Amino acid sequence: MLSRTAASLYWMGRYMERAENLARILEVGYRMSQMPDLEGGGTRNEWPSSAVAAAGEAGLLKKHGEANLETVISYIALDADNPSSIHACLKTARTNARAVRTALTNEMWESLNDTWLEFSGQWLKSLNKDNLLPFLDWVKTRSTLFRGAMLGTMLRDEAYHFINVGGFLERTDNTARILDVKFHVLLPEGQMIGGSVDYYQWATVLRSVSALGSYHWVYRDAIEPWKVAELLILRHEMPRSLVYTLSQVDRYLGTIARNHGQRYDCQRLAGKMHAELDYAKIQDIYQAGLHEYLTKFLERNSALGQEIAKNFHFYL
Numbered sequence: 240m241l242s243r244t245a246a247s248l249y250w251m252g253r254y255m256e257r258a259e260n261l262a263r264i265l266e267v268g269y270r271m272s273q274m275p276d277l278e279g280g281g282t283r284n285e286w287p288s289s290a291v292a293a294a295g296e297a298g299l300l301k302k303h304g305e306a307n308l309e310t311v312i313s314y315i316a317l318d319a320d321n322p323s324s325i326h327a328c329l330k331t332a333r334t335n336a337r338a339v340r341t342a343l344t345n346e347m348w349e350s351l352n353d354t355w356l357e358f359s360g361q362w363l364k365s366l367n368k369d370n371l372l373p374f375l376d377w378v379k380t381r382s383t384l385f386r387g388a389m390l391g392t393m394l395r396d397e398a399y400h401f402i403n404v405g406g407f408l409e410r411t412d413n414t415a416r417i418l419d420v421k422f423h424v425l426l427p428e429g430q431m432i433g434g435s436v437d438y439y440q441w442a443t444v445l446r447s448v449s450a451l452g453s454y455h456w457v458y459r460d461a462i463e464p465w466k467v468a469e470l471l472i473l474r475h476e477m478p479r480s481l482v483y484t485l486s487q488v489d490r491y492l493g494t495i496a497r498n499h500g501q502r503y504d505c506q507r508l509a510g511k512m513h514a515e516l517d518y519a520k521i522q523d524i525y526q527a528g529l530h531e532y533l534t535k536f537l538e539r540n541s542a543l544g545q546e547i548a549k550n551f552h553f554y555l
């Protein structure tokens with residue numbers, strides 16, 4: 240497979256996953272912003288933390304001056320100049336798909352194309368604070384349709400493997416960001432994890448990664464912060480946990496390497512990161528500092544993405 244073809248498939252998978260992840264981050268911010276502020280009165284302003292989780296805080300503040308509901312919708316959902324906005328993600332995913340049209344099934348292409356046409360024809364013109372939640376649900380649904388079309392119709396060939404490498408790597412990044420923002424940015428300064436926090440926030444975070452029901456199924460107990468962290472970092476059965484998503488990155492890179500008859504440095508790095516998570520204990524992570532752990536993890540995950548680009552010559 241040509242490097243430019245592999246790159247287009249990889250980035251198509253990443254950008255579709257990123258669009259869904261941004262929708263999940265905005266949903267967390269919206270639901271938390273509706274909670275009363277018991278200290279200052281009124282409601283909470285959780286939008287700065289949403290901008291941090293979306294890795295768009297600097298760009299948003301430079302362009303709009305402050306993070307609130309209107310500016311977040313404008314910058315993170317609709318801004319074509321923000322390369323990590325939902326707008327840019329959907330457009331870039333479709334552009335990459337069009338470049339490798341022959342490598343995709345009709346169902347996959349139609350899913351992506353219809354998503355872009357509906358976004359540009361409807362939501363780009365009408366999205367506002369009153370219909371934000373229906374829009375976020377629509378983004379998540381369209382991402383699910385794309386993933387379903389891929390799983391149900393695509394050959395398990397190299398194209399399929401590169402799409403999954405991109406998608407799972409992006410999902411790993413998102414889970415780490417949501418956890419880090421919750422534990423570090425949203426937790427009141429000086430308050431111990433597990434102290435007198437608003438547990439509605441923990442339920443909202445779990446909902447953002449479709450894990451609230453899974454949490455109660457696994458732990459059969461009230462929501463506790465350290466268990467939330469364990470579920471989203473170390474539980475193999477949780478499809479958005481760090482250990483599971485990295486296992487999939489390692490799996491698909493390994494399949495590509497076997498097909499090529501060689502091992503790549505990115506595969507070694509993914510395998511090392513997965514093995515460390517596989518044998519980690521949540522107590523050790525807490526003792527080292529969860530924020531410090533997640534910050535380092537995000538740096539290593541970014542390095543893994545760069546190594547993948549280097550090994551397969553993704554000059555994009």
